Amino acid sequence: QQQVKQSPQSLIVQKGGISIINCAYENTAFDYFPWYQQFPGKGPALLIAIRPDVSEKKEGRFTISFNKSAKQFSLHIMDSQPGDSATYFCAASKNTGNQFYFGTGTSLTVIP
């Protein structure tokens, strides 16, 4: 059973546009929500993360929006660039646990 559901599976955006990737979870014990970026043939790297005590976190062009009541969180990439083309994974975990639960990934392509 997928603990974290991610959509869309793939996304094509024009350069300068906004990319939006959504994730949803059921386990209310989750309290840490990172996003990872993976380029082809490489391992994922942490992009940005949020805890549920805030509704939004912004780092440069990347923003996480978090809706605790809806159990949803999303990644927004503003002014998308071709260099942002990669696969993005959302994840969730419990502070008392040792495991990250990853979404199925979104392949983002930014067209010049």
Next chain:
Amino acid sequence: DGGITQSPKYLFRKEGQNVTLSCEQNLNHDAMYWYRQDPGQGLRLIYYSQIVNDFQKGDIAEGYSVSREKKESFPLTVTSAQKNPTAFYLCASSIGTGNYNEQFFGPGTRLTVL
């Protein structure tokens, strides 16, 4: 340079053979992890280790084995009991377990069973 190394990058194996994937880190991290990545399924945890000589099964441990004899090394053996071993394998490490600790990933090993 500090980081995680995995070798080999590509690995081919015949059915029925065991194969060991290497993972080494020089970040002085206590915790290490092995994930399997398949298209459309994200990353799934195989095994993790919080400390030397200790490791725990993840969600898909069947057909795999690990050892943690040294802090910097966490090799994964894919045994012949693993029914569908062809996949991309990722090793990761973190300062400790507990979810606020960022996991750092290696470049991965792509295993193909012929």
